Amino acid sequence: MFIPTLERQCTSEQREKFLPLCYDYRIIGTYAQTELGHGTFLRGLETTAHYDPNTQEFILNSPTISSIKWWPGALGKTSTHAVVLAQLYTLGKCHGIHPFVVQLRSLDDHKPLRGITVGDIGPKMGFGPNDNGYLKLHKHRIPRTNMLMKYSQVSPDGTYTKPPRSTLTYGTMTFVRVLIVHGSAIALAKASTIAIRYSAVRRQSELRPGEPEPQILSYPTQQHKLFPLLATAYAFHFVQLAMMKIYTDVNDQINNSNFSRIQELHALSSGLKAFTSWVTNAGLEVCRMSCGGHGYSQASGFPRLYADFTPSCTYEGENTVLMLQSARYLVKCVRDARSGKTLPGTVSYLSEDVSAVHSGGSSGRDLSNLDFLISLYKQRASNQVHFASDKVDRGISAGMDLVGALNSASVHLVSAAKAHSHYFIAKTFVESLKLLKASSELQNVLHQLASVYVFEGIAQSSGDFIEDYILSGSEAKTIRQLAVDLLPLIRVNAVSLVDAFSFRDEVLQSVLGRYDGNVYENLFKWAQNSPLNKTDVHPSYHKYLGPLLKRNQSKL
Ligand SMILES: CCCCCCCC(=O)SCCNC(=O)CCNC(=O)[C@H](O)C(C)(C)COP(=O)(O)OP(=O)(O)OC[C@H]1O[C@@H](n2cnc3c(N)ncnc32)[C@H](O)[C@@H]1OP(=O)(O)O
């Protein structure tokens, strides 16, 4: 995050000064924004940067215990520099959060500089190799030219020039949220690879006396656990490609001072980051549990995969907060549509009258047709966004201000943003396959995956579709059965579909997910290499167990 922030928020002179040092690994940096007391509410950050025109320096300070920077990756022991987000004060006025480059440690002996207290925040659930750290600033002075001034400036005499958009400072977070959508796709692909390969190797239970124990991948329940997640990994692969394309297009526009789509990008990236990381987080646990006891072993790779992935739901914007950000924009779009404004691409459906298109229960609808089902996802999203938006309007009519009305409708707003994200993902998956140049056999296999993703997405949220009369109960039941009917067809290609992710064994880090499937021999080898097995009799025996046993045996 250090380098992308410099690339996006430096003037050209600052780029020339800082970026070569980063690219050559002459300095290593971190993104120090979160504080002990604030991670979500950025306008509440307490670190200060007061401009001193006499020396043309900023004085950075951590005025309270809650203002200590807390969590930034590699801050504890590794980074020599940081981008520090602080409240800018100049000529007695506060101008809000701005980014500053601060050197933390000497480039000679790596010791913290004067005015800098820095260290590691201690053991965490995962991210073991990462020294997430703390930083306390004691009236630490930096040159005026260390404030990143692409968008806003402080002149030598302290005059402040404000940015074209205050939220441009938030740009790096949007970029990383887009990366997290990709991270979700990769994590779920890894977990699916491990679980499906192992399920092809593992044989368990004798269905009928005398019959060989079947592969657990042959059980419909095992397939029902794993194949919708496999399909989701493919769906997230295609959606991260689409998300990155939108990000790149909008970022190019921003670089040309066209800020027209910055809100749409913020809303989409927020919703997709939250949706994909939540779904992946839950999916990793399903994959682990589908491997029985061996899934719980470190040898499976699941404990580390989960512990390292799960903070994706928290960092870079806590998921609920991001869904609310997305919903806030969707409510604005409903208002704009009602006042006749044209809506941008990813939200244009909110101005369509989708309710007339489909009413649940009419017979003869082709419930296996993906284009038709995507139109139902659209209707569900539109209904939920309009319902939540109407709740906000009713709150305002009842005398609340906008903040109060948004807060009181927030549970529905989160549901609406989830439905919006789900629609975007399902639509993107189906549309991406249409554009894919692939053999008819491959198209058929991928169509099966897209179908099970779309069917199961409705089955798992059928209440949404039935409550709004988008589907009748019997239609929902039919779609649920369509998902189950597909499972044995996907079974045929399941191992090939995870092999297609082509994770090397060294990357997968899983004895259960080994490409050669040679699990048992390697589990035993792995166990024998466990530190506890260095000696047959563990040294602790002689200190504790031995004396205890001998003392009690003497009583016999
Ligand atoms: C790869 C994995 C490694 C990653 C490691 C993890 C690294 C980190 O965690 S770094 C720290 C991450 N921290 C965060 O993400 C903090 C999350 N919080 C925020 O982004 C903000 O506080 C937020 C958006 C919740 C609220 O911000 P705030 O300034 O109060 O804005 P708010 O009052 O809600 O909205 C003001 C306007 O800004 C807009 N806005 C907010 N954020 C953005 C953005 N990123 N881009 C564009 N517009 C934005 C809102 O849409 C709103 O627009 P409008 O007024 O037109 O409706």
Ligand SMILES: Cc1cc2nc3c(=O)[nH]c(=O)nc-3n(C[C@H](O)[C@H](O)[C@H](O)COP(=O)(O)OP(=O)(O)OC[C@H]3O[C@@H](n4cnc5c(N)ncnc54)[C@H](O)[C@@H]3O)c2cc1C
């Ligand atoms: C592994 C890891 C790495 C990190 N790396 C970095 C880094 O490199 N740099 C950095 O600056 N930070 C980093 N962070 C910090 C991270 O960005 C914050 O933890 C994150 O932004 C969430 O903020 P918080 O911890 O204050 O949670 P809080 O906001 O306190 O969230 C707690 C609860 O409050 C709820 N909540 C908060 N606000 C609202 C609201 N407005 N409406 C409804 N509910 C709300 C949330 O939904 C959540 O359930 C990292 C964190 C982790 C875990």
